[in-house]
Amino acid sequence: MASHYEAPIRKPLxxxxxxxxxxxxxxxxxxxxxxxxxxxxxxxxxxxxxxxGIGAIIYTISTGIGTWGLNKTVNWAWDITNFVWWxxxxxxxxxxxxxxxxxxxxxxxxINRSAEAMTxxxxxxxxxxxxxxxxxxxxxxxxxxxxxxxxxxxxxxxxPLLWDVFAIxxxxxxxxxxxxxxxxxxxxxxxxxxxxxxxxxxxxLVSFGWTGRAKxxxxxxxxxxVLAGLxxxxxxxxxxxxxxxxxxxxxxxxxxxxxxxxxxxxxxxSGFAMVQTLLIIMRKVCQLEAYITVQHIxxxxxxxxxxxxxxxxxxxxxxxxxxxxxxxxxxxxxLNRATGPYWWAYLLMMSCNVxxxxxxxxxKIRTSIVISFIISIVVNVGxxxxxxxxxxxxxxRDYLPSSWTMFSPTFVDIGIFIGTIGFFFVLFLLYxxxxxxxxxxxxxxxxxxxxxxxxxxxxxxxxxxxxPAIKTGKKEVKAAPKxxxxxxxxxxxxxxxxxxxxxxxxxxxxxxxxxxxxPKMETTLNQIGIYTFAQxxxxxxxxxxxxxxxxxxxxxxxxxxxxxxxxxxxxxxS
Amino acid sequence: MASKxxxxxxxxxxxxxxxxxKVKATKNHIEExxxxxxxxxxxxxxxxxxxxxxxxxxxxxxxxxxxxxVMMNYIxxxxxxxxxxxxxxxxxxxxxxxxxxxxxxxxxxFAAHLMVITFYLxxxxxxxxKAENPDPRTTDDHFVMEIEVYGDEKTLMEMxxxxxxxxxxxxxx
Numbered sequence: 223m224a225s226h227y228e229a230p231i232r233k234p235l236x237x238x239x240x241x242x243x244x245x246x247x248x249x250x251x252x253x254x255x256x257x258x259x260x261x262x263x264x265x266x267x268x269x270x271x272x273x274x275g276i277g278a279i280i281y282t283i284s285t286g287i288g289t290w291g292l293n294k295t296v297n298w299a300w301d302i303t304n305f306v307w308w309x310x311x312x313x314x315x316x317x318x319x320x321x322x323x324x325x326x327x328x329x330x331x332x333i334n335r336s337a338e339a340m341t342x343x344x345x346x347x348x349x350x351x352x353x354x355x356x357x358x359x360x361x362x363x364x365x366x367x368x369x370x371x372x373x374x375x376x377x378x379x380x381x382p383l384l385w386d387v388f389a390i391x392x393x394x395x396x397x398x399x400x401x402x403x404x405x406x407x408x409x410x411x412x413x414x415x416x417x418x419x420x421x422x423x424x425x426x427l428v429s430f431g432w433t434g435r436a437k438x439x440x441x442x443x444x445x446x447x448v449l450a451g452l453x454x455x456x457x458x459x460x461x462x463x464x465x466x467x468x469x470x471x472x473x474x475x476x477x478x479x480x481x482x483x484x485x486x487x488x489x490x491x492s493g494f495a496m497v498q499t500l501l502i503i504m505r506k507v508c509q510l511e512a513y514i515t516v517q518h519i520x521x522x523x524x525x526x527x528x529x530x531x532x533x534x535x536x537x538x539x540x541x542x543x544x545x546x547x548x549x550x551x552x553x554x555x556x557l558n559r560a561t562g563p564y565w566w567a568y569l570l571m572m573s574c575n576v577x578x579x580x581x582x583x584x585x586k587i588r589t590s591i592v593i594s595f596i597i598s599i600v601v602n603v604g605x606x607x608x609x610x611x612x613x614x615x616x617x618x619r620d621y622l623p624s625s626w627t628m629f630s631p632t633f634v635d636i637g638i639f640i641g642t643i644g645f646f647f648v649l650f651l652l653y654x655x656x657x658x659x660x661x662x663x664x665x666x667x668x669x670x671x672x673x674x675x676x677x678x679x680x681x682x683x684x685x686x687x688x689x690p691a692i693k694t695g696k697k698e699v700k701a702a703p704k705x706x707x708x709x710x711x712x713x714x715x716x717x718x719x720x721x722x723x724x725x726x727x728x729x730x731x732x733x734x735x736x737x738x739x740x741p742k743m744e745t746t747l748n749q750i751g752i753y754t755f756a757q758x759x760x761x762x763x764x765x766x767x768x769x770x771x772x773x774x775x776x777x778x779x780x781x782x783x784x785x786x787x788x789x790x791x792x793x794x795x796s
Numbered sequence: 797m798a799s800k801x802x803x804x805x806x807x808x809x810x811x812x813x814x815x816x817x818k819v820k821a822t823k824n825h826i827e828e829x830x831x832x833x834x835x836x837x838x839x840x841x842x843x844x845x846x847x848x849x850x851x852x853x854x855x856x857x858x859x860x861x862x863x864x865x866v867m868m869n870y871i872x873x874x875x876x877x878x879x880x881x882x883x884x885x886x887x888x889x890x891x892x893x894x895x896x897x898x899x900x901x902x903x904x905x906f907a908a909h910l911m912v913i914t915f916y917l918x919x920x921x922x923x924x925x926k927a928e929n930p931d932p933r934t935t936d937d938h939f940v941m942e943i944e945v946y947g948d949e950k951t952l953m954e955m956x957x958x959x960x961x962x963x964x965x966x967x968x969x
Contacts, residue, residue: 380894381880388898389897389901395909396904414935414936435828437919442915443834444847448850448911452853666833690962
């Protein structure tokens with residue numbers, strides 16, 4: 223069909239011989255399987271970091287902000303650095319899912335789910351910092367414009383800090399809704415595959431009873447498109463408003479009009495780096511190499527390189543404008559950044575953010591998984607230092623040289639930061655075990671255009687589908703789906719393919735050894751005439767379907783557990 | 797309501813599209829098609845009306861903008877005007893530039909959330925709602941076309957068989 227056409231020059235986005243069912247199997251495999259040792263080790267480390275962070279937060283709140291390394295000159299440091307860093311990371315998810323959707327970039331479909339999850343989890347970390355910094359977090363609701371006991375005491379809508387409250391909470395809630403709406407069909411897929419009643423219940427609950435009617439899909443696609451249209455200016459506004467926290471102040475080094483675009487580019491830059499870090503690990507651990515391909519990594523590297531170059535331009539523009547303005551305070555602020563006592567932080571920021579992504583100009587490097595991973599970590603470190611440089615070096619040498627000072631974090635500062643990293647990974651690891659980590663419905667919708675199986679068919683000039691052969695026996699019309707009688711025709715059909723069991727010659731095997739066959743299923747199989755591993759091992763998709771039709775229980779179960787493969791092994795052993 | 801419907805199962809979206817067109821051409825009524833993923837052009841082929849959910853989103857956005865303006869006008873101009881950093885607070889228009897970010901955020905907030913709530917209610921999606929797809933395979937790799945039976949059942953059956961259905965069930969509904 224013409225709608226599935228894609229230029230042959232485009233590389234396949236789904237590699238391997240995948241059809242629709244394979245996508246379901248691959249995406250649900252990490253959820254249906256058990257966590258391995260590595261997962262538990264990483265999870266324990268993240269949990270320990272989270273607990274340390276909770277301890278540091280409790281200490282801060284019970285004792286006071288004085289436990290941090292802040293002083294009267296540097297009165298804003300790690301807290302706001304961490305806040306901006308986490309918010310920045312939270313930009314890639316919406317950018318991938320919204321902006322790339324508007325640009326009809328199909329490669330986003332393999333990564334948007336995890337990128338959105340990362341967005342939500344990192345914005346949660348970001349939100350923690352202002353709340354902790356309030357000192358009395360139980361009064362956090364005072365930032366909401368509600369009538370109160372103090373008479374006409376309202377929040378100040380002229381303040382960029384209040385704009386931040388509105389921007390971040392709108393961003394978090396809209397991202398969450400966008401994410402969850404996209405998850406509904408995928409949760410429904412897991413729900414319909416679930417075997418255990420508890421999982422069926424949970425996934426039934428979170429899938430909101432998604433049914434997949436044509437009208438639902440029509441609305442679903444429209445809602446996704448409109449949400450993308452709304453989220454695109456929203457994501458740009460969020461970091462713009464975060465930059466207003468600085469740009470509307472009168473501190474040299476902060477009071478610059480370049481901040482909004484520069485912060486947005488930096489946010490996309492750091493967000494993509496974090497997506498890269500997470501997905502390079504995830505594709506390996508969850509065995510999703512067929513969906514998150516080297517091409518995806520390469521494309522993300524290109525985005526990292528481009529946004530890194532924009533950030534580099536912004537750094538240099540800042541320096542030029544400081545000199546060109548003729549304002550000596552502004553000039554000193556930038557001279558001090560580069561050559562003052564914090565020169566090492568400035569150098570780290572410049573080399574990590576401006577120099578390191580430039581090696582991505584070489585195709586060999588940007589298609590190398592190891593180097594991509596290293597660069598993504600380097601960029602994350604560099605972007606943390608960017609915020610540190612902007613915040614601390616602009617403050618530590620103020621207008622009065624007698625109050626010039628340095629900032630050194632206490633163990634509490636460090637503890638809270640480590641704690642948020644732990645919290646982030648705890649959330650992400652739990653997500654990776656329980657959520658469909660790839661938007662499988664969307665991947666299926668592009669499979670015929672961009673899957674390598676169908677691309678090969680198209681190149682060979684073969685049709686993308688085959689009409690099922692009309693067999694009257696198999697397509698017998700059933701009176702009702704829940705009939706108890708076993709259609710005799712099908713049973714003999716099945717046995718003719720698998721070979722019949724002769725009690726005189728053969729010995730019956732214990733079919734319960736095959737994972738997925740219980741005592742009840744064994745009885746059913748015996749009733750049909752299947753007694754040996756040899757018979758089961760001959761089963762293919764057609765036989766499974768036939769079996770499902772006869773037994774009517776657990777459709778698809780046999781194929782999912784690969785009974786034939788298991789039985790083949792057992793047959794050899796016995 | 798004891799009406800009979802036929803469930804025709806397909807395992808490919810292209811075959812499904814051809815079948816839908818064929819069934820429509822023979823003037824049979826397609827009650828519903830259950831799909832595991834969005835099939836482009838299916839709504840047009842089935843003769844579904846275009847969705848108006850984007851229009852509701854626009855209206856919700858306008859509502860959000862109005863709420864933001866009314867709220868900030870009451871709080872910052874009428875109830876307790878203050879001199880904050882010398883920003884003029886005599887009329888809303890004078891103070892408006894400082895209110896643009898919130899006006900924008902509230903517009904997006906209302907447009908996004910109320911549209912999604914509308915979508916959930918119209919498509920009957922909420923926690924504890926039971927799924928109504930006729931077969932668990934319709935979220936995996938099968939498409940089910942539900943056709944109401946009236947008139948000549950045999951020719952319809954025969955046509956569905958020819959159209960590439962992998963399974964055909966008759967269901968009392």
